[in-house]
Amino acid sequence: MQRDTEQYIYREIYNRLKEDILAFKYDSHEKLPSKRGMAEHLSVSVNSVKSAYEQLLAEGYIYTKERKGYFIEPLDKLIIDPHAHITLEAHESNLEEAYDFSFSHMSTDISEFPVDTWTKLMKRVFQNYDYYLSAIPHIKGPVELRQSIAKLVSYQRGIQCHPEQIVIGSGTNTLLMKLIQLMEDDVKIAVENPGYSRFRALLKQTGTHILPIELDRKGISIKQIKQLQPQAVIVTPSHQFPMGTIMPVSRRIDLLNWASQNHSYIIEDDYDSEFKYETDNIPSLFSFDKNESVIYLGTFSKTLMPGLRISYMILPSTLIKKFESQNHNMIPDFSMLNALTLNLMIKEGHYEKYLKKMHQLYAKKRAYLIAELNKVLKSDITIKDTQAGLHFIVEAKSRYTYKEIETRARDQKLELYTINRFSVKALQNNSESKLLIIGFSKIQQQQVPEAVQRLKKVLLG
Numbered sequence: 001m002q003r004d005t006e007q008y009i010y011r012e013i014y015n016r017l018k019e020d021i022l023a024f025k026y027d028s029h030e031k032l033p034s035k036r037g038m039a040e041h042l043s044v045s046v047n048s049v050k051s052a053y054e055q056l057l058a059e060g061y062i063y064t065k066e067r068k069g070y071f072i073e074p075l076d077k078l079i080i081d082p083h084a085h086i087t088l089e090a091h092e093s094n095l096e097e098a099y100d101f102s103f104s105h106m107s108t109d110i111s112e113f114p115v116d117t118w119t120k121l122m123k124r125v126f127q128n129y130d131y132y133l134s135a136i137p138h139i140k141g142p143v144e145l146r147q148s149i150a151k152l153v154s155y156q157r158g159i160q161c162h163p164e165q166i167v168i169g170s171g172t173n174t175l176l177m178k179l180i181q182l183m184e185d186d187v188k189i190a191v192e193n194p195g196y197s198r199f200r201a202l203l204k205q206t207g208t209h210i211l212p213i214e215l216d217r218k219g220i221s222i223k224q225i226k227q228l229q230p231q232a233v234i235v236t237p238s239h240q241f242p243m244g245t246i247m248p249v250s251r252r253i254d255l256l257n258w259a260s261q262n263h264s265y266i267i268e269d270d271y272d273s274e275f276k277y278e279t280d281n282i283p284s285l286f287s288f289d290k291n292e293s294v295i296y297l298g299t300f301s302k303t304l305m306p307g308l309r310i311s312y313m314i315l316p317s318t319l320i321k322k323f324e325s326q327n328h329n330m331i332p333d334f335s336m337l338n339a340l341t342l343n344l345m346i347k348e349g350h351y352e353k354y355l356k357k358m359h360q361l362y363a364k365k366r367a368y369l370i371a372e373l374n375k376v377l378k379s380d381i382t383i384k385d386t387q388a389g390l391h392f393i394v395e396a397k398s399r400y401t402y403k404e405i406e407t408r409a410r411d412q413k414l415e416l417y418t419i420n421r422f423s424v425k426a427l428q429n430n431s432e433s434k435l436l437i438i439g440f441s442k443i444q445q446q447q448v449p450e451a452v453q454r455l456k457k458v459l460l461g
């Protein structure tokens with residue numbers, strides 16, 4: 001036994017005794033040598049033995065009787081199932097990008113993010129908000145951020161709401177899960193088809209009854225909704241995901257009237273409405289609602305970055321109390337530090353400024369990509385271009401199936417999503433016409449020509 005430090009010696013004694021106890025080298029209730037006796041036997045200090053015995057005592061390997069010494073605690077043998085073997089492979093997640101170019105609709109460009117400003121604001125949060133940082137946050141999030149969001153949505157989305165109605169969360173997905181808990185058991189929820197597949201998958205996991213509803217040229221089919229009578233419907237009216245339709249006012253009114261007559265909810269997923277090109281902002285469905293039928297979901301994943309994990313929902317006043325009482329034991333799942341930093345960013349105008357900058361950058365990239373696609377793929381594609389969001393739809397001629405296109409894109413190291421991913425049933429489309437979801441936020445402008453060439457190879461061979 002090495003005797004470098006007392007700490008090291010104590011760990012050695014402790015480990016040796018523990019192993020021997022677990023190997024049943026001692027009998028139950030057997031008395032251990034006294035501290036002094038053990039110290040002499042091992043030629044170590046009494047203090048080292050004392051520390052080892054105390055640690056074994058704290059962990060329950062030994063017990064003590066007053067003035068009689070230390071004894072071995074009776075233990076059962078730990079059952080080891082010979083069939084249970086750990087299958088976890090030693091694999092680190094691959095941090096290196098698997099793709100050379102990305103047409104992902106889920107990412108954002110963070111190359112212009114004001115890192116210095118964010119860092120300065122975060123420092124101020126440490127200086128001025130220690131009472132928030134050192135305690136468990138309010139379940140709906142800090143009131144300061146809720147006030148800032150209330151002002152933001154009033155200005156950007158025409159929404160008049162009270163900060164009390166706003167709930168901050170770490171993502172639209174988790175907020176949706178909380179919403180579902182507010183609804184009755186066996187709730188039937190209608191979703192757009194094609195639509196946001198992540199919501200569908202999550203709802204399925206909770207056992208929610210999902211009703212996929214077809215789209216027509218105005219968006220979700222009101223005819224099918226009336227036939228199926230769900231308790232809630234999730235829609236993306238400002239920029240249908242993924243098809244891009246902007247729901248016209250006639251369908252909005254139909255939907256709102258259906259909801260109020262049937263006491264159902266409309267969950268408005270307003271995921272990327274901040275970006276509009278050549279048209280002005282499209283008002284939210286929430287702002288049309290006069291009967292408290294709409295629940296609004298908003299996110300900073302598109303305007304700032306998905307990695308921030310800050311989203312919010314705006315509840316009708318009728319659901320606030322229920323939300324608070326159902327969640328009063330929950331600890332919020334978002335970062336308070338980020339939430340308070342974001343609040344300062346909005347309050348002091350940095351957010352608005354950044355949004356303007358990104359708007360210009362995305363508009364430029366989008367126009368450049370569209371021009372390049374039209375130049376290279378000419379009559380093989382039609383761009384179904386809604387002037388909104390961070391993606392558009394390309395209808396492309398290709399003899400390959402959707403599955404083949406996805407595999408070929410992977411082989412070309414091109415991140416590419418097709419409509420197949422967002423439709424309820426896998427599409428066996430044998431016609432030549434294929435729908436692609438082309439996101440333009442992540443790709444850098446200088447990468448566009450090469451990425452489009454690879455897309456051509458994927459589609460045409």
Ligand SMILES: Cc1ncc(COP(=O)(O)O)c(C=O)c1O
Pocket residue numbers: 105106170171172173174196236241269271298299300301306310311
């Ligand atoms: C249709 C749709 N809804 C919502 C979101 C936002 O999700 P979150 O707020 O959880 O990042 C996204 C993000 O990509 C989306 O594509």
